[in-house]
Amino acid sequence: IIQLYVPLNWFGTYYRAIQKNFVDMENMFDLLREEQEIIDAPGAGPLAVKRGAVEFNNVTFGYLPERLILKNVTFSVPSGKTVALVGPSGSGKSTIIRLLFRFYDVETGSIVIDGQNIKTITQESLRRSIGVVPQDTVLFNNTIKYNIKYGRLTADDSEVIDAAGGADIHAKILTFPEGYDTQVGERGLRLSGGEKQRVAIARTLLKAPNIILLDEATSALDTQTERNIQESLERMCTNRTTIIVAHRLSTIIHADEILVIKDGEIVERGRHEHLIGHEGVYANMWRQQLESKDAPSSAENSLEKS
Ligand code: ATP
Numbered sequence: 001i002i003q004l005y006v007p008l009n010w011f012g013t014y015y016r017a018i019q020k021n022f023v024d025m026e027n028m029f030d031l032l033r034e035e036q037e038i039i040d041a042p043g044a045g046p047l048a049v050k051r052g053a054v055e056f057n058n059v060t061f062g063y064l065p066e067r068l069i070l071k072n073v074t075f076s077v078p079s080g081k082t083v084a085l086v087g088p089s090g091s092g093k094s095t096i097i098r099l100l101f102r103f104y105d106v107e108t109g110s111i112v113i114d115g116q117n118i119k120t121i122t123q124e125s126l127r128r129s130i131g132v133v134p135q136d137t138v139l140f141n142n143t144i145k146y147n148i149k150y151g152r153l154t155a156d157d158s159e160v161i162d163a164a165g166g167a168d169i170h171a172k173i174l175t176f177p178e179g180y181d182t183q184v185g186e187r188g189l190r191l192s193g194g195e196k197q198r199v200a201i202a203r204t205l206l207k208a209p210n211i212i213l214l215d216e217a218t219s220a221l222d223t224q225t226e227r228n229i230q231e232s233l234e235r236m237c238t239n240r241t242t243i244i245v246a247h248r249l250s251t252i253i254h255a256d257e258i259l260v261i262k263d264g265e266i267v268e269r270g271r272h273e274h275l276i277g278h279e280g281v282y283a284n285m286w287r288q289q290l291e292s293k294d295a296p297s298s299a300e301n302s303l304e305k306s
Helices: 002-018 025-031 093-100 123-128 144-149 157-166 170-174 193-207 223-237 272-276 281-291 295-305
Strands: 054-061 070-077 082-086 108-113 130-133 211-215 241-245 257-262 265-270
Touching (some): 054 093, 070 093, 070 108, 070 241, 070 257, 070 265, 093 211, 123 130, 144 193, 157 193, 257 272, 257 281
Parallel strands (some): 082 241, 130 211, 211 241
Antiparallel strands (some): 054 108
């Protein structure tokens, strides 16, 4: 028991120290290679990715046995579609994302990608087909080129430049003292929140996964930056199966389905227009956001897009 408890506990502390909401999971697995709790099933083969359809079937899960965090969560994301998760803090949104990345195993129920239960395939192949764009990207103390290339280490320079272009950060990198060879991170050039997000987008473009998990930033970027990033994100997610943890409802008006999570359960689901049409949790959240201090940009966005 002690042996199991100590690494978990250490992990929890480390995890919270790095990120509040949704860890930079792709990095974490490299950092924590020796601490993995989840092991591949004997004889597990690689995920045969077809089109990236995701299904949660009656998923129940708790971090600790005595406290269930997700209860009977069932939804599916058809390939190329976008599902958004919204709900109060602590309701279980990030947990859904962590389970799909197989950070933990479900207690009951199953998570299935293209017909394959993720418990039966190798973790390496699972994580190779999923791109994660966290709120806050952890940069390596290395060059900006390496930091982008991390999405696919075999990529060549021209592919790195293309990905940077797609994430709208190429021109910015050219202004850095040594261009793509500029050292970034704690011991190098510090990048702004928006720039780090662009690095995450570039990494993901390079990885070219069928499935994207996106944690929308809560931190305020200025409106113009915000809009530009939103555009890059939308381009990246087009025709890719996407699950987004959304904080600003104005960004998910066009999601194919919105799941409202409360206390670990899906309490409402449907498209934006459907959900605001009936008095419920979502309609309330929408009203609150319109009234809050973000109102100008939310209201503007919603008028613009609807
Ligand atoms: P937020 O919007 O604030 O990010 P969320 O909806 O993503 O919240 P989760 O991070 O999924 O919520 O957390 C759901 C619940 O699980 C919370 O009560 C949280 O305290 C608990 N929890 C999260 N991670 C752990 C962990 N490693 N160990 C134990 N409990 C955890």
